[in-house]
Amino acid sequence: MNNQVIQHLTIKEFTSAVGGGITPRMVRHYHQLGLLPQPVRSHSNYRLYNENDVRRLQRIVALKQQGFQLNHIREILKVEPEADTTITLMSQLQQQYRTVMQQISQLRQTASALEGLLGRDRDCQIMQAEVFSQLKLLEVETQAGVGELENLWSKLDAEVHTHPEVFQESLQWLLPDLSDRSEIEQHLISQMVLACGDVSLVSFLRLGNQAIASTREALKLGCQVVVDTFSVAAALDNTRLAHLGCQIETLINNPHVTTAKEAEIAFWQHQEWREKLLQLTKGCVLVIGYAPSVLLEVCQGIQNQQIQPALVIAMPIGFSHAPAAKRQLMQTSVPFMTIEGTLGGGLLAATALNALVESLLDKPDCHCYLS
Structure with a gap:
């Protein structure tokens, strides 16, 4: 043009x-x-x-x-890009962030109230129907009315003492429509939501490059499972992994490293762990739950064709490096599973692999994920 x-x-x-x-x-x-x-x-x-x-x-x-x-x-x-306005722009973005977080907080309160109603199982719904009918008639303009509203919630909450929670019934009402997902992926999503209690996680979960198919094949072959810290290793289903012949290896093999901050610093300070990462067995499964720098190094190793994992489960914690590392991973050709943005953690990373292992053993001949 x-x-x-x-x-x-x-x-x-x-x-x-x-x-x-x-x-x-x-x-x-x-x-x-x-x-x-x-x-x-x-x-x-x-x-x-x-x-x-x-x-x-x-x-x-x-x-x-x-x-x-x-x-x-x-x-x-x-803000004019030609001017030196870095401080002004940062201040402006900070104010926008506070506004967004306030909106999220208000929406979270609304979501919690809705979850408190939608998440009720069948045994609670008889009392719930009675509460709904009374809510329509309730006048809450006075302090007495507010007290009456609290009594209705107390009646509804009292039902939780009569039976254990039925998680799957609750999830049926709360999860978005997953009919376009395979049965194995639906199970994976359900387990991850139950691990953190946050249904909004579904919107940020990303699977790419035939992640489920590649993982199932690797697990069948008894692949090596490499995690970034002992905290992640402790949350894995060791019994099922041992049944498949999969050995677990911890990259940052210091049991005193238990947080994202500690894992990040430790990985930077010890060159041997960086070297060890680049010597991983081809077709292994990598589970990163804490250190974003581990994921950055993994992406670099993949790009340089130094490592070739069957799957990278990437859920490191962080506010700058972690989101950037996840974006880099999603641009590679390797199968991956990640949560966009800052969400993550060792428990979620371990839960993701545990769900895939469970579905493989329960349904070894299922091919729904290929459709």
Whole structure:
């Protein structure tokens, strides 16, 4: 596209030049929100766009793909990139983050209230029906009304003493529609949600490059299982793994290293562990639950064709290195399982492998994950 065309783009040519699924309707919406400046008009009153408009919309698309909401993008774009405004931008982003966290907190409270109702099993639902009927009639404008509301919740909560919790019934009401997932993947998701109690985890779980198929084949062959710390090793199902002939090896073999901070520092300070990582057996399963630098080193080793694992379960904890390491992993060709962003931890990483081992032993001939 030559410069003459770039200076006079119609809205259709504009969206085509930007790509990313942008439509003319979205462009008009961005004008209304103040994300895009109003364009000049032709003699026939058509909107005309130039190269600067293309670059600005490309920035909007890129930021949106990274998870920023439109109102936050508008604030980011207010800062002129030519000026030395790092401190201003950081302060602005910090304020946006606090606002988002406040919104998340409010939504979490609403979600908790809904979970308290939807998560009830059948034995609790008789009392729940009675509570619902009384809620409709309840007047809560006075302190007495608020007390009456608390009494209704107490009646509902009293039912939990009559029987153990039926987890699968609760999950049926709370989990999103997983009908497009294989039976093995549904089991994996359920186990991970139960491990942390957070249903929203489903939205951030990522499996790629035939992760389940590759793992099942490796486990059948009695592959080596390598974990980053003893805390992860302790949470693995050693009995089932031993039955499959899989040996567990701990990379950071210091039993006193139990936290993400300790694992990160220890891995950086000991060159022998970095060297040991690059000598892993081909077709092993890597389980990283704490140290993001271990995952970064794994990605580098994969890129340099020094290691070739059958699966990388990557759930390190961290606020800068961990999300970056996970993004790097998802760009490799190896089978992977990870949780986008900062979510993770040794228990979740171990639970993921345990669920895959369990489904392999319970359903060795199942091929639902291949569809």
